[in-house]
Amino acid sequence: MALSTPSKFGASSAAGLTERITNGKRDVKGRVVEWLLLATLGVTLLILVALIVNLLDRAWPVLNGRFGDFLSSGLDASNAQEAGVWQAIRGTLTLAIIVIVVSFPLGIACAVYLEEYASRSRLARLIRINVRNLAGVPSIVYGILGLTIFVKFAGGITGGRTVIAGGLTLSVLVLPVVVITASEALRAVPRSIREGAMGVGATQWETVRSHVLPSAAPGILTGTMLALSRAAGEAAPLLLVGGITGLLRTGNLSLWEQITDGGFTSMPVAIFSYARQTGADFQAVTAAASLILLVLVVVINGLAIWLRNRFERNW
Amino acid sequence: MFIERETMSASTTQSWTVADLRLAGGRRRTDVRMRRLFIAAGLTTLLVTGLIVYTLVKDAFSFFIDVPKHELWNIGWFPRRGFFDIKTLVVGSLMVTGVAMLIAVPLGLGVAVYLSEFARPRVRRVLKPIVEVLAGIPSVVLGYFAIAFINPNLITVLAPGANKAFNIAAAGVAVGILTIPIIASVAEDALRAVPLALREASYGLGARRVATTFRVVLPASISGVVAALILGISRAVGETMVVAIAAGAVGGGLFSTDPFQPGQTMTAAMAALGFGSDQVAGDGLAFQSLFFIGFLLFVLTFLLNLLGDRLVRRVREEY
């Protein structure tokens, strides 16, 4: 639900209306309540500021001292001076690519089925309820699924505890997010466009391919980016499918070696590893890695929100 | 090059046949094939649920059969020593969730009410995305924030006896921060679904903005607001990384009801079974307990989500 794009109607005028009507009257109690409400917003924003300031403050020794070295060093949770995020960044990118390749087409196709092919059928209703419930399943549970299915059952294909198993697990995890947001984007495409296409003799698929999907593309893209940022920030399921937390010795393996050898980590997993270590050195390392991940996720999210606002169409 | 018209030239004098109204085979086949593909994609999501339930149930069941039942009610959660005290985990989860709600309910609802009823459109346009950014903060980052900032600057200040390194309360506050955007966004949607006419009616009776908000708009959207709380609780119960980092007891813990001491939750216990030196492999009881807790967690969040979803849709249907 948190991922639903905000509705475009209604309450902007609610505020305007109350403004007009209460204008000029003295209302002390009202003022107090309004200030209290504003304060909740203030506190919320303050938390965000505190988080960023705290991270910057703690991370300073690393950012200032050995940032380049930090970026290029591997995972090492025993020696803060050697610790870095190179493998973690690479792991996160690899995972992201797998999510894009697996989860996006599947999720968009599922949304197309729900919105274009089966809007009212009982099966569609079941799938919709199912998807909404999947969206609320705790991420660690997906880890169990990944462990049983992708690591053990399909270990012959994925190679066991590899980045492939991790990527597939994350793909399943964000699948409901992709389906829900893509469905919303498809629903926003006006019926008249579909009627126009079918009216000149296009099949359902031709209509979807040539008109519905292109029209919904910005919305779908927004949803997929939100899903991607979610995947980039997840650690819990990766712990269960073999994300490395201690020391990843494999260094600069090629992607192929990474797959066959099985050693992989990701930014959130690395942050978890570092956060568990004691000492100011590791605090700095953790904070620096957190900042990098935060920037990555916020940039993806911000891009998604910008896209949504930029292409928000009133048909 | 124009599409053939031979059938049409005869249109006024002769009947056509069904064959004139058949689609070219290639296009029809492509359409059928794509339809099947889309249906398959839809069914995949059912398969995912099926697999989740199957994997959980299968091993949870064998765990339940194999475990000596008295170990399920014990002094604490130490899976590798054969102590599987469920209440340690459940109480831990409840404490984290409780603390989280102390933070997230007032802040989340406050933000929702403010954005929906008080903020001017332009203010709203700026503030809302910032709240959305909060929703995107990875939980590992907040876990770190809990031990690096929340515990030293908030918890140990308010409760001097609290554990200086790890405790349930700090983890709970961080989980609460994670939950704010969920509650805010679901509740805001519910509030905005209340029609303007209702507000106008209230003003027509001379009510002011605050009275209108709390006596008219909130009651009218109450099921949506409750849904926001339920979905928030579900999210908090399922949060793993914050607790795994900030609540302490990695791998095991004694039963405790003190939120200012380290504790263990269902999610953190599962994570601990899965990684590092505690990584338990094979078919031992400890490994299977992973599935047992997973199953409990799944059922719990499933029920909460189902309820929340019902309520959300009730709001939609009402207006």
Next chain:
Amino acid sequence: MNETRKLVEQENVVEENHEEVMTRQVASHDDVPVFRTKDLSVFYGDFRAVRDVNVYIKAREITAFIGPSGCGKSTVLRCFDRMNDLIPTARVEGTVEYHGVNLYDREVDAVEVRRRVGMVFQKPNPFPKSIYDNLAFGPRLNGVKKKADLDVIVESSLKRAALWDEVKDRLKASAMGLSGGQQQRLCIARCIAVEPDVILMDEPCSALDPIATARIEDLMQEIKRDFTIIIVTHNMQQAARVSDQTAFFTTEVNPESDRRTGVLVEFDKTQKMFSNPSDSRTEAYVTGRFG
């Protein structure tokens, strides 16, 4: 497969019998009409929106559907290109024959029907693409691939829709930038581009100003030579001006359910409908004392 064919054959036999009956009834119509409905009813779920419609639509004529709002004009119109198939709850009873073929036969493809029976909607609905792509979409579906061929189709369709001179310099510009009237003519051109047999128009001018309306009416007279046209309109003068035949629908309140079901009151030559209608309700409507 064989069985279905047999069924179809049987059905055809039955229909031929019907046809004999009909031919006797309507002596002047000895050709196979473009459309003929027999006791057509359309349901939305349990609700019968319109019932017992019997119309007979001849080639190269303009037929107007008139009647008060909600009497099922659009509903009946959308039966002719099976657009109602897109509404999950919609269901058709009775038969619609298209050149003697049962339009709702299982072997008939709605997609092919819609290629041959084009539709222009109340609100112009150009695709959010270039003018050229709007026109080229249909022909491309039907296998016209070569740019030169598409160019010819685009140009001739636009010319026939009386739009070419206005847009020939900006074929690559977005269709959304055209005026309402131009957009509607573009939609007509888009229909023409797939060389249909029939063009259905559902209140094509209701969103347009009088000048744009006049242009569409002229255009209809132009293209009538090549196409059979059925138009739904609320504008009685328009029906009187452009059409050869007119069907007047109205609603009857169902006493039990209190829901309104549309019925066909009268169907005749336009001239007769407006000068000397047989039914008093038609007279009341066309003289403006009704609805």
